[in-house]
Amino acid sequence: MSNLFHQMRLSSTLLRRLQQRVTAVNSRNFTTTEGHRPTIVHKRSLDILHDPWFNKGTAFSFTERDRLHIRGLLPPNVMSFEQQIARFMADLKRLEVQARDGPSDPYVLAKWRILNRLHDRNETLYYKVLIDNIEEYAPIVYTPTVGLVCQKYSGLFRRPRGMYFSAADRGEMMSMVYNWPADQVDMIVVTDGSRILGLGDLGVQGIGIAIGKLDLYVAAAGINPQRVLPVMIDVGTDNEKLLKDPLYLGLQERRLDGEEYLEVIDEFMEAVFTRWPHVIVQFEDFQSKWAFKLLQRYRNNYRMFNDDVQGTAGVAIAGLLGAVRAQGRPMIDFPKMKIVVAGAGSAGIGVLNAARKTMARMLGNTEIAFESARSQFWVVDAKGLITEARENVDPEARPFSRKINETERQGLREGATLAEVVHQVKPDVLLGLSACGGLFSKEVLEALKHSTSTRPAIFPMSNPTRNAECTPEEAFSIAGDNIIFSSGSPFKDVDLGNGHVGHCNQANNMFLFPGIGLGTLLSGSRIVSDGMLQAATECLAAYMTEEEVLKGIIYPSISSIRDITKKVAAAVVKEAIKEDLAEGYREMDSRELQKLDEAQISEFVENNMWSPDYPTLVYKKD
Numbered sequence: 340m341s342n343l344f345h346q347m348r349l350s351s352t353l354l355r356r357l358q359q360r361v362t363a364v365n366s367r368n369f370t371t372t373e374g375h376r377p378t379i380v381h382k383r384s385l386d387i388l389h390d391p392w393f394n395k396g397t398a399f400s401f402t403e404r405d406r407l408h409i410r411g412l413l414p415p416n417v418m419s420f421e422q423q424i425a426r427f428m429a430d431l432k433r434l435e436v437q438a439r440d441g442p443s444d445p446y447v448l449a450k451w452r453i454l455n456r457l458h459d460r461n462e463t464l465y466y467k468v469l470i471d472n473i474e475e476y477a478p479i480v481y482t483p484t485v486g487l488v489c490q491k492y493s494g495l496f497r498r499p500r501g502m503y504f505s506a507a508d509r510g511e512m513m514s515m516v517y518n519w520p521a522d523q524v525d526m527i528v529v530t531d532g533s534r535i536l537g538l539g540d541l542g543v544q545g546i547g548i549a550i551g552k553l554d555l556y557v558a559a560a561g562i563n564p565q566r567v568l569p570v571m572i573d574v575g576t577d578n579e580k581l582l583k584d585p586l587y588l589g590l591q592e593r594r595l596d597g598e599e600y601l602e603v604i605d606e607f608m609e610a611v612f613t614r615w616p617h618v619i620v621q622f623e624d625f626q627s628k629w630a631f632k633l634l635q636r637y638r639n640n641y642r643m644f645n646d647d648v649q650g651t652a653g654v655a656i657a658g659l660l661g662a663v664r665a666q667g668r669p670m671i672d673f674p675k676m677k678i679v680v681a682g683a684g685s686a687g688i689g690v691l692n693a694a695r696k697t698m699a700r701m702l703g704n705t706e707i708a709f710e711s712a713r714s715q716f717w718v719v720d721a722k723g724l725i726t727e728a729r730e731n732v733d734p735e736a737r738p739f740s741r742k743i744n745e746t747e748r749q750g751l752r753e754g755a756t757l758a759e760v761v762h763q764v765k766p767d768v769l770l771g772l773s774a775c776g777g778l779f780s781k782e783v784l785e786a787l788k789h790s791t792s793t794r795p796a797i798f799p800m801s802n803p804t805r806n807a808e809c810t811p812e813e814a815f816s817i818a819g820d821n822i823i824f825s826s827g828s829p830f831k832d833v834d835l836g837n838g839h840v841g842h843c844n845q846a847n848n849m850f851l852f853p854g855i856g857l858g859t860l861l862s863g864s865r866i867v868s869d870g871m872l873q874a875a876t877e878c879l880a881a882y883m884t885e886e887e888v889l890k891g892i893i894y895p896s897i898s899s900i901r902d903i904t905k906k907v908a909a910a911v912v913k914e915a916i917k918e919d920l921a922e923g924y925r926e927m928d929s930r931e932l933q934k935l936d937e938a939q940i941s942e943f944v945e946n947n948m949w950s951p952d953y954p955t956l957v958y959k960k961d
């Protein structure tokens with residue numbers, strides 16, 4: 340009897356589904372005699388986007404996006420059915436061509452797709468795979484493959500992830516943030532797509548970088564994946580190719596600038612901090628023109644930091660201190676290093692400012708120390724050596740322009756080439772943040788052979804791989820076996836023969852940003868202070884043992900990223916407590932935090948890191 344009843348219920352459910360399907364099909368089939376009858380749906384927000392029966396993806400009109408609470412959950416360009424088909428076919432054809440996708444692995448994009456599909460189906464499993472195989476898959480979901488993914492994002496886009504705020508959403512953001520289904524968001528990584536890695540303006544496609552950074556937040560810092568939010572602020576693009584590409588998913592208009600631009604970013608910040616007052620916002624890959632301005636505008640009032648300026652600076656300083664130790668010298672010798680930096684953008688200037696401050700601190704933290712530290716740096720940008728003779732020098736770079744008389748004494752001049760500078764200065768360190776692949780040419784590396792250092796440090800930090808200023812093979816074979824090598828993108832160690840290995844370190848801000856974010860979250864600090872950033876840097880600098888450093892291993896391996904992140908986060912929490920900034924996290928209020936000793940802070944951090952395990956699920960009726 341009950342079996343029959345069950346069958347009847349089943350068949351009535353089936354019938355209802357069939358009717359729904361027919362209505363759904365009819366509503367899309369314009370040749371039907373029934374015309375455009377609407378389909379009633381009982382879902383909204385992400386549920387509708389994740390329902391293959393009703394999802395139209397990028398073809399949802401703006402009215403539908405508003406009525407179905409999906410505005411902001413899709414890239415802003417509304418596509419026609421024909422455009423969607425064209426985009427899919429272009430992508431399919433590209434796969435058929437079996438192009439080489441990456442520098443050393445022809446299948447990186449295919450791997451990314453497989454991982455991405457798992458990410459969309461089952462987050463716990465995805466992060467388990469990522470954490471357990473971080474060395475193998477970080478280069479797929481993060482740098483360098485994420486760069487390729489961003490370049491091809493309009494073709495790769497399937498299911499939405501994150502939120503999009505566009506110039507067309509002005510005045511609407513405060514309500515749009517409520518379209519995001521999570522009541523708690525701990526970490527936002529936001530980009531405007533204007534400088535994605537060293538690949539330039541990729542417009543709306545830059546969302547991939549925010550997704551990749553947040554993957555590391557989950558994998559390395561144990562931020563709960565339900566509480567991360569990648570954000571793309573689409574204020575247009577100045578990329579001529581994308582402006583003309585019929586399949587591009589972003590706004591096809593030129594970038595907003597000036598006050599109009601600031602209004603959009605201000606509105607976004609106000610909206611997210613209104614809905615999630617405790618969120619931390621990491622600014623990522625903004626062109627340097629805006630990176631510094633936005634950092635100054637928000638850093639004293641919001642919990643935010645700029646990864647490219649501040650995270651990169653910390654990672655570089657930690658590596659440079661390692662390079663001093665690798666010569667068998669104490670860290671305190673750092674202010675004696677002669678440093679040539681190629682690239683004076685957001686990353687280069689961030690590193691220069693932090694290195695100068697670190698030197699000044701080591702020399703007694705006086706005005707005079709700060710002034711004298713300046714003479715340790717030579718900055719070369721696209722126009723050559725920056726001196727005081729340079730007209731219209733960028734205000735951020737001005738403090739590092741060389742004095743004319745000292746330049747002449749050194750046999751240099753305004754605009755001298757990198758090779759000339761290296762030849763004359765004989766630096767201890769050559770650091771590249773120029774986004775200019777191959778910039779450390781044979782001539783430059785040859786010149787470095789005359790460095791006054793016993794172990795010159797070569798840091799081609801630009802990303803992705805093809806933007807690296809040189810490869811490790813070039814560096815070791817031309818500049819010599821005794822160099823210290825650190826690149827932004829991962830490279831394999833080099834066999835130097837005779838059983839010797841040239842170690843390739845990865846100098847990437849991934850060793851700091853997850854710990855800075857986690858430490859800020861758990862301390863409950865209202866801002867990310869200079870002291871907290873310095874504590875993070877010092878923690879990374881102290882992570883490597885004397886033995887490792889002497890072998891030229893100055894950064895951890897990516898397989899230790901969860902461990903180093905935990906330690907960095909604990910150092911950040913400790914500093915926030917010391918500076919009286921820590922307001923606490925959940926039941927650990929500021930007074931409880933004050934009572935913790937170092938070991939208890941580490942335990943507190945560890946206990947609050949999410950791990951990918953399946954929880955028991957129990958169904959409950961509404």
Ligand SMILES: NC(=O)c1ccc[n+]([C@@H]2O[C@H](COP(=O)([O-])OP(=O)(O)OC[C@H]3O[C@@H](n4cnc5c(N)ncnc54)[C@H](O)[C@@H]3O)[C@@H](O)[C@H]2O)c1
Pocket residue numbers: 534535536537538626627646647651654681682683684685686687719720721722723771772773774775778800801802803806826827828846847848849
């Ligand atoms: N490894 C890391 O953790 C890390 C972190 C941040 C940025 N980066 C990389 O650094 C690069 C630069 O980033 P950014 O935000 O500073 O970019 P940016 O566009 O703001 O600055 C680039 C700078 O390089 C200079 N430049 C260009 N061509 C040059 C040449 N031929 N010689 C010398 N200088 C030249 C430009 O004049 C400019 O000053 C990117 O490739 C990015 O991926 C790496």
Ligand SMILES: O=C(O)C[C@H](O)C(=O)O
Pocket residue numbers: 482535536537624646647801802827847848849
């Ligand atoms: O994303 C990276 O790998 C590092 C850095 O943030 C960059 O912009 O290159």
Ligand SMILES: [Mg+2]
Pocket residue numbers: 536623624646647
């Ligand atoms: Mg970046």
